[in-house]
Every structure is written in C-alpha cells, then in structure tokens.
Amino acid sequence: MTTSTVRARITAAGTGTPPTFYTQHELLRLFAVENPRIRSLFLNSAIERRYLTLPPAGEDGRPRTESQGELLRRHVRSGIAMARDAVQNCLKRAGAETKDIRFVCCISSTGFITPGFSALLIKELGIPHESARLDVVGMGCNAGLNALSAVTAWSTAHPGEMALMVCIEACSAAYAFDASMRTAVVNSLFGDGAAAITVMSGSDGPVRAPAVLKFTSKIIPQAIDAMRFDWDDEHGRFSFYLDPQVPYVVGAHAEAVLRRLLDGTGLRRSDIAHWVIHSGGKKVVDSVRVNLGLSRYDTRHTTAVLRDFGNVSSGAFLFAFERLLDEDVAQPGDHGVLMTMGPGSTIEMALVQW
Structure with missing residues (x-):
C-alpha cells in the first residue's frame, strides 16, 4: 500500500490542561x-493524577455544589482556556500560525452551547473569519475519530490548506457529587483536557506526517444505554453513567472492527507497528489489549495517559498520539491504528501510514 499526495496527513499535535x-x-x-468500595474505585484505577477545575469550597470545606448554569459557564471558560493552549502548542509544532487555518472542527461532550466552540475559538484566537467550521457535540469518547473522518474529507478536497481539529472536554464541569456508585465510577475516572491536531493534504506537507488511509466503525445497539450523558432528575443536572460491563462489550467486538479495517489492505495485525488507543479506563484498556493480542508495549502511551490525566474523553487518544510523535520512533512506511470507543456503544478505528 502506498500513500498518495492527496492523502490527508496529521501534521502536528498539541494538548492543554487546567493549571x-x-x-x-x-x-x-x-x-x-470513607466508603471502602468508592475508595477502591479511585485507588485501583491505574490513575495517579488528573487535571481538574473544581468548584470553590463551601462552608464545610468541601467543593460546593454548583448549579447547571454555573457548570455550563465553567465548561465554556475552562474549555476555551485549555483549547487555546492546545492549539498554540499544536501550531508551534506545525510551524504555523492561526492565520494559516482554513477549517476548524471542535468536539465536546461535557456541555451544550450555541454558538459552539468553533465560533468561540475563531473569535478568541484570531483565526480567519472566513474559515469553514464544524462542531461535533454529544458523541462522547469516540467522537475524535468521527470528527477526523470529516476533517480528512475536507482536507482532501482542499489540498494545501490547513484544517484544525480540537477536542475540548471539561469533564469536571459535568460531575455530580454524592455517595452513589454511579457518580463514584465517573468521578474516579475522568479528567479535563483539550487536544488539537493540524491536518493537510497535498505534496508540500511534512514527509514524516502520517497519512490517514481508512476509517471503520461499529455501533453495538444492544449496549446503547451502557454509556450515557443524560439528565439526572435527582441532582437537577446532566451527569455521566457508565455500565460496569462496558470494558467487556468493547473488548468482545474490537477484533471484528480491526479485521474490517484491514480488509482489502493486504495488512495483517502483525504489520501494525503503532497503536493509539483511547484511555477509557484500566479494564477497558486491558480488555482491548487481550482481545487484540497486543503487548503492554503496544499500549504504553495509552496507559501512560490514563496514569497522568485520567480519561479525557474525546481527546484522550490524541494525548497518546502526541506522545507517540514525541517519541519519534515511527519510520517511513510504518502503519498505525487509532482506536476510540464510546456511547452507542461504538468502536471507531482509523488506519494511518507514515
């Protein structure tokens, strides 16, 4: 398989977090x-730390409960700050400036706003006002690859022009705090973060930038309620829900999705040199690794991102991708697989080649 000059390439990546x-x-x-079951969730999560923007303390010294309006405002305020850092870091690595951007795609599932982050970032960062834009909202942790499919399609149709994709997830602006296991699972796992990539097609792009060759997707309707972000009447706000069976559902279907991704390419699983997998949680990563026959080395960046940031939702796989780029081990001709999973339940994969 060879790449073509009209293939869209991921030319740079950058991330941002709260301070x-x-x-x-x-x-x-x-x-x-104090609940031992909840403490166990936190301490056996393979997570050491997470970047979060927590509410100010109340009279009891604990972070106070915020209204849905306060949470939404924090989603916007923190989201823009994280995205600004991610975009600036990405553009610096790309050797580009905001004036070079012609398309902006923003992804988020931790709040709902209109106009979306794409319009807010154009105003905030001084991106050309004529830039085309797209907001992907509410798809969850898998959404980064759904959006990348649209971004690469735009890039292929506009050779030589720069597209910017930004995943913006202020997960702490969607937390609910109580003593239930439902909220404890979420509160033990998710962190705040933004991740940006630049995408270009044409013959003038960096030689070592991976080309995006193919996408594949699978939705598992029988598990449609396994991952949700919906209205919680008890708390009067939106909140996450994760079914304990999620890791096993994802793992059981991962091999079939990979087989379809590689079908017709002449590639086998053993030909894939680099794996970039969403850091959905320890059990999720372990289930995917076992079902795909991967080594711990294959998932080193995924587990490192989980350890250092927690699950940063749609942007998590780009945190791992940034680490792979920084490692600078990919050689021309190497193939890689990007994998995300989320509500639906959904598994997304993309095949790339350096």
Whole structure:
C-alpha cells in the first residue's frame, strides 16, 4: 500500500490542561470519602493524577455544589482556556500560525452551547473569519475519530490548506457529587483536557506526517444505554453513567472492527507497528489489549495517559498520539491504528501510514 499526495496527513499535535491537578488520594481527602468500595474505585484505577477545575469550597470545606448554569459557564471558560493552549502548542509544532487555518472542527461532550466552540475559538484566537467550521457535540469518547473522518474529507478536497481539529472536554464541569456508585465510577475516572491536531493534504506537507488511509466503525445497539450523558432528575443536572460491563462489550467486538479495517489492505495485525488507543479506563484498556493480542508495549502511551490525566474523553487518544510523535520512533512506511470507543456503544478505528 502506498500513500498518495492527496492523502490527508496529521501534521502536528498539541494538548492543554487546567493549571491544577489532583492525585486520587487528594481527591478522596478533599471530598471526605470513607466508603471502602468508592475508595477502591479511585485507588485501583491505574490513575495517579488528573487535571481538574473544581468548584470553590463551601462552608464545610468541601467543593460546593454548583448549579447547571454555573457548570455550563465553567465548561465554556475552562474549555476555551485549555483549547487555546492546545492549539498554540499544536501550531508551534506545525510551524504555523492561526492565520494559516482554513477549517476548524471542535468536539465536546461535557456541555451544550450555541454558538459552539468553533465560533468561540475563531473569535478568541484570531483565526480567519472566513474559515469553514464544524462542531461535533454529544458523541462522547469516540467522537475524535468521527470528527477526523470529516476533517480528512475536507482536507482532501482542499489540498494545501490547513484544517484544525480540537477536542475540548471539561469533564469536571459535568460531575455530580454524592455517595452513589454511579457518580463514584465517573468521578474516579475522568479528567479535563483539550487536544488539537493540524491536518493537510497535498505534496508540500511534512514527509514524516502520517497519512490517514481508512476509517471503520461499529455501533453495538444492544449496549446503547451502557454509556450515557443524560439528565439526572435527582441532582437537577446532566451527569455521566457508565455500565460496569462496558470494558467487556468493547473488548468482545474490537477484533471484528480491526479485521474490517484491514480488509482489502493486504495488512495483517502483525504489520501494525503503532497503536493509539483511547484511555477509557484500566479494564477497558486491558480488555482491548487481550482481545487484540497486543503487548503492554503496544499500549504504553495509552496507559501512560490514563496514569497522568485520567480519561479525557474525546481527546484522550490524541494525548497518546502526541506522545507517540514525541517519541519519534515511527519510520517511513510504518502503519498505525487509532482506536476510540464510546456511547452507542461504538468502536471507531482509523488506519494511518507514515
């Protein structure tokens, strides 16, 4: 398989987080969690720390409960700040400036706003006002690859022009705090973060930028309620729900999706040199690794991102992708697989080649 000059290539990546982070032990102390089952969730998560923007303390010294309006405003305020850092870091690596951008795609599932982040970032960062834009909202942790499919299609149709994709997830602006296991699962896992990539097609792009060759997708309707972000009447706000069976559902279907991705390419699983997988949680990563026959080395960046950031939703796989680029081990001709999973339940994959 050879790449063509009209293939869209991922030319750079950058990430951004809030300025504050907390270890799992610090969070348990901060919220005075004594329930041994909940403590176990936090301390056996393979997560050491997460970047979060927590509400100010109430009279009892714990972070106070915020209204849905306050949470939404934090989603926007923190989201723009993280996205600004991610975009600036990405453009610096690409050797580009905001004036070079012609298409903006923003992805988020931790709040709902109109106009979306794409319009807000164009205004905030001074991106050309004539840039085309797209907002992908509410698709969840898998959404980065859904959006990348649209971004690469635009890029292929506009050779030589730069597209910017930004995943913006202020997960702490969607937390609900109580003593239930439903909220504990979420509160033990998710972190805040933004990740940006630039995409270009044409013959003038960097030689070592991976070309995006193919996408494949699978939705598992019988598990449609396994991952949700919906209205919680008890708390009067939106909140996440994760079914404990999610890791096994994802793992059981991963091999079939990979087989379809490689079908017709002449490639086998053993030909894939690099794996970039969404850091959905320890059990999710372990299930995918076992079902795809991967080594711990194959998932080293995924597990490192989980350890250092938690699950940053749609942008998590780009945090791992950034680490792969920084490692600088990919050689011309190498193939890689990008994989995300999320509500639906959905598995998304993309095949790339350096």
